Amino acid sequence: MTDQITFPDVVSLAVPLFIAAILAELFWIHFKGRGGRYETRDAMTSLIMGAGNVASGILLGFIAYGFFMVLWQVTPLDLGTAWWVIALCFVLDDLRYYWVHLFGHRIRWVWASHVNHHSSQHYNLTTALRQTWTGTFTFMMVVRAPLILLGFHPAMVLFVGGLNLIYQFWIHTEAIGKLPRWVEAVMNTPSHHRVHHGRNPRYLDSNYAGVFIVWDRLFGTFVPEQEDEKVDYGLVHNIGTFNPLRVAFHEWAAIWRDVTRPGLTVGQRIRYAVMPPGWSHDGSRSMSDGIKARHLARHPEAAGTPGFETAAPQPSPSARTSA
């Protein structure tokens, strides 16, 4: 079995490209007077989060890599390193990314790590670098296990994962409108990913794709950017801080506070950690479906339009008490 395989560290190699693209976007916005906004404090926080993500990879990356190497020792399969194997690995890993990203929005434990990527109220190329410090603790490395057990070498799996991240960099911009129809149909684009960063009720829980938007179309989570509804970037409850430590750890702290509240059952404590963000034992908070339902109650004409295909308006408080 081939254990000694090395692939280039593409993300590190791409850093000069990231910097050049950020400068180009800054110039574009400055001279055109449109195509996005930069706020110095916000951009600095994003860059610090990016650097911290690299540091946490150096400090904690061995945990995931060790897990992958154990799987590699266990599996009898080895697909080798032919170009088509790498291409297939890239596509299957993108499917892996879709599910990890969906879990990142639908399981609070995973959201605690991913939330910081959404914590900026701006949308520019620095937002792409606003990455987690705590990904290891989500245990989402298990979603990569099937790839390695199928015979894709761990180094290859990490290599295509790096390519996936690099692809997602350039889509974090308002400077690019909609692309030709076939591109928007198949690929994740600035337009599709702007929607993913939206806190508008219509745009919540949509467009989880990494590279290929086809996964969202396939699994029913696709919402196209609406000409008449500008994306409002950020979190449902914005955290209002540029402090990198708070950005990195605030949701973990919030989970801790909820899980250790007095007077809850064990089941309720567990649900505070694993239910979707916004779940509460007494219904005092709102999950995304509740937010969509409330929006529909106020705007019934939106029923059936993109983002509201399945949501039903919530009964009014009076109807609920009489029921």
Ligand SMILES: [Zn+2]
């Ligand atoms: Zn996300």
Ligand SMILES: [Zn+2]
């Ligand atoms: Zn993003």
